[in-house]
Amino acid sequence: MKGFKKLIALTLALASLSSVAVGCSQSGTSSTASASKAPAASTGKASSGEIYYLNFKPEIADVYQKISDAYKQETGVTLKVETAAAGTYEQTLKSAMAKADAPVLFQINGPKGYINWKDYCADLKDTELYKHLTDKTMAVTDGDGVYGIPYVVEGYGIIYNNAIMQKYFALSGAKAKSMDEINNFAKLKEVAEDMTAKKGQLGIKGVFSSTSLKHGEDWRWQTHLANLPVYYEFKDNKIDLKSDATKEVKFQYADNFKNIFDLYLKNSVTVPKMLGSKSVDDSMAEFALGQSAMVQNGNWAWSQISGVDGNVVKESDIKFLPIYTGMKDEEKQSICIGTENFFAINKKAPADQQKLAADFINWLYTSDKGKAFVTNDLKFIAPFDTFKDNEKPTDPLAKEVIRYMSDTKLTNVPWNFTVFPSQTFKDNFGAALLQYAQGTKQWNDVTKQFVEQWKSESGK
Amino acid sequence: MQKTLKKYFAFFTLPTVLAFITVFLIPFVFGVYLSFTKFNTVNDAQWVGFSNYIRAFTEDRDFLNALFFTVKFAIVSVVLINVFAFMLALLLTRKIRGTNVFRTVFFMPDLIGGIVLGYIWQLIINGFLAAFNVDITFSATYGYWGLMILMNWQLIGYMMIIYIAGIQNIPPELIEAAEIDGANSWQVLKSVTVPMVMPSITICTFLTLTNSFKLFDQNLALTAGAPGKESAMLAMDIFNTFYGRQGYEGVGQAKAVVFFIIVALIAYLHLRLTRSKEVEN
Numbered sequence: 001m002k003g004f005k006k007l008i009a010l011t012l013a014l015a016s017l018s019s020v021a022v023g024c025s026q027s028g029t030s031s032t033a034s035a036s037k038a039p040a041a042s043t044g045k046a047s048s049g050e051i052y053y054l055n056f057k058p059e060i061a062d063v064y065q066k067i068s069d070a071y072k073q074e075t076g077v078t079l080k081v082e083t084a085a086a087g088t089y090e091q092t093l094k095s096a097m098a099k100a101d102a103p104v105l106f107q108i109n110g111p112k113g114y115i116n117w118k119d120y121c122a123d124l125k126d127t128e129l130y131k132h133l134t135d136k137t138m139a140v141t142d143g144d145g146v147y148g149i150p151y152v153v154e155g156y157g158i159i160y161n162n163a164i165m166q167k168y169f170a171l172s173g174a175k176a177k178s179m180d181e182i183n184n185f186a187k188l189k190e191v192a193e194d195m196t197a198k199k200g201q202l203g204i205k206g207v208f209s210s211t212s213l214k215h216g217e218d219w220r221w222q223t224h225l226a227n228l229p230v231y232y233e234f235k236d237n238k239i240d241l242k243s244d245a246t247k248e249v250k251f252q253y254a255d256n257f258k259n260i261f262d263l264y265l266k267n268s269v270t271v272p273k274m275l276g277s278k279s280v281d282d283s284m285a286e287f288a289l290g291q292s293a294m295v296q297n298g299n300w301a302w303s304q305i306s307g308v309d310g311n312v313v314k315e316s317d318i319k320f321l322p323i324y325t326g327m328k329d330e331e332k333q334s335i336c337i338g339t340e341n342f343f344a345i346n347k348k349a350p351a352d353q354q355k356l357a358a359d360f361i362n363w364l365y366t367s368d369k370g371k372a373f374v375t376n377d378l379k380f381i382a383p384f385d386t387f388k389d390n391e392k393p394t395d396p397l398a399k400e401v402i403r404y405m406s407d408t409k410l411t412n413v414p415w416n417f418t419v420f421p422s423q424t425f426k427d428n429f430g431a432a433l434l435q436y437a438q439g440t441k442q443w444n445d446v447t448k449q450f451v452e453q454w455k456s457e458s459g460k
Numbered sequence: 461m462q463k464t465l466k467k468y469f470a471f472f473t474l475p476t477v478l479a480f481i482t483v484f485l486i487p488f489v490f491g492v493y494l495s496f497t498k499f500n501t502v503n504d505a506q507w508v509g510f511s512n513y514i515r516a517f518t519e520d521r522d523f524l525n526a527l528f529f530t531v532k533f534a535i536v537s538v539v540l541i542n543v544f545a546f547m548l549a550l551l552l553t554r555k556i557r558g559t560n561v562f563r564t565v566f567f568m569p570d571l572i573g574g575i576v577l578g579y580i581w582q583l584i585i586n587g588f589l590a591a592f593n594v595d596i597t598f599s600a601t602y603g604y605w606g607l608m609i610l611m612n613w614q615l616i617g618y619m620m621i622i623y624i625a626g627i628q629n630i631p632p633e634l635i636e637a638a639e640i641d642g643a644n645s646w647q648v649l650k651s652v653t654v655p656m657v658m659p660s661i662t663i664c665t666f667l668t669l670t671n672s673f674k675l676f677d678q679n680l681a682l683t684a685g686a687p688g689k690e691s692a693m694l695a696m697d698i699f700n701t702f703y704g705r706q707g708y709e710g711v712g713q714a715k716a717v718v719f720f721i722i723v724a725l726i727a728y729l730h731l732r733l734t735r736s737k738e739v740e741n
Contacts, residue, residue: 091703098501116706215684276597276686277586424705431688438598
């Protein structure tokens, strides 16, 4: 009898369990059913359907809501936008792609991202948008195929506050009289050190904002700054970025990295041993409050600077300076311009949905309405020939990027960090930089780690 | 009565059993299965055997370092927390004025979440270290003692309450008898109080031990492993492996299984050891 009771209990448990499982599979089929219903309806003239877009940039999530409404009104197609929280895009994409109803439009962060998502990236060679791409070399390609279309161009360098610089130039015994004279590392160093000596007169706490080396806040150094020596190394050794030759580096310009990094550390608002708890926000706030004259960051930083309470930096005073590291002929070097944002379309999605996604991105970057969103709301510098000169964003740093891009005398530094082996490599390098700043790690060990981990992380 | 209970056993336990199966047993079994596979999304797992376990220990020293750090932390924190909590409990069962206020105050830190506590203590500790021109990321020793202070601050009050309950349950006549026999207060403590609160000691050491091993929020908020990964504990290393690296999901899962076995083993040994020391009331 007792055994029988147990049996009943077990059966009941299993029965309810299986009903849960059945429930799941039913909802699964129903969602695919509704998805496959969409194309049937869209055979009419005005297509109605849904595009599921997984957005990378949290700061523009609200704008996409507006775009979605406008697009729905114009074409009847629903644009469903989901945004991953900052720093969690790969995680979110990983779980979203596992769903039956996976994103159709998503983004990859360059050649490395493409390798991870190879099985999901459709060939975009024949899309309308690709034809409008100004610089075809910017796209993520593999053989003949095009798998990622860049949708924004960004630039970074040393942002400086011209008001403080002019104040310095006016001092007697200033090492330079105008920004034009600062066009190499030696001069930058001379000026920065002299400014540090006179920081009382200038009313600043340090020339450079804090070198934020807190875990997760160190990308300006372990990624952006490290791009320069790596760029020169690849360029000098004529390495094809798409080949396996990028799997090893010598870090031959490590000393150049050290030059500028030491300059940042020694002429900073904060003493080096305290940098482990500084965030990017901290250092942008220092710049905005006029405590520092320079900060390394990109054109996306303007909204951050202008948003700081008590911001004293005027729109007309904020400018870019290229990051000089003591390379030969660096007078001709420009700021770093590129992107790590590429549109990709999910190959595994139904064909008609892929078409809808391609139509949408084309609309966004070629129609007047879409372009207005891109310029005024997303504030993107778009890399497409459909944008005329008066259709470019007007914030001061974006204008600076455009100015540097169109300066034919200077050579832009591309964003080669898209071939850095992995996030773990970058994180470990950042941690080593912090230990170097704190004086607990020798520079030799830092460079050794850079070379070794580049190789070991590339092998995976 | 017994019979009725038996009759409705299945009926009354079913909801709990179901919940246990769906939210614990199935994920657990699935998790163990995943530790033997290579996967990107959980749908496309491929069987790889024990290679994840081998990779967890051989590919880098992160896991072993974290294990060592955690063991070091757990031993010291179990001792410190229980000694302090017991001392406080003794003090606050002496009918001094304001006992209840003190009990409440000491218990309060336990009501605050680990992440919040971590950030608060980070501010305090960095503020203190700023006088020496360094911060908590400077050395793993700072992180270690920072975590220790945080854990003590958070758990002492909770353990204290358990000890107070234990001490209050000691029959007064036992202590009285001991005193009449001429025992001094140290002898009373050693031969009457401690043996009588042994069940509380079992619970408290068990709770502190498992809590120290599973520590995550506080670790993440206070140091996030800095410098490098030197102050990362087991749970954090597992999290970083699983979420931080492409192609390491299975390895993270394998580490989690090893972690489970370690904690379960320690808890089991500990219970056997302390249970044997408890006295019947």
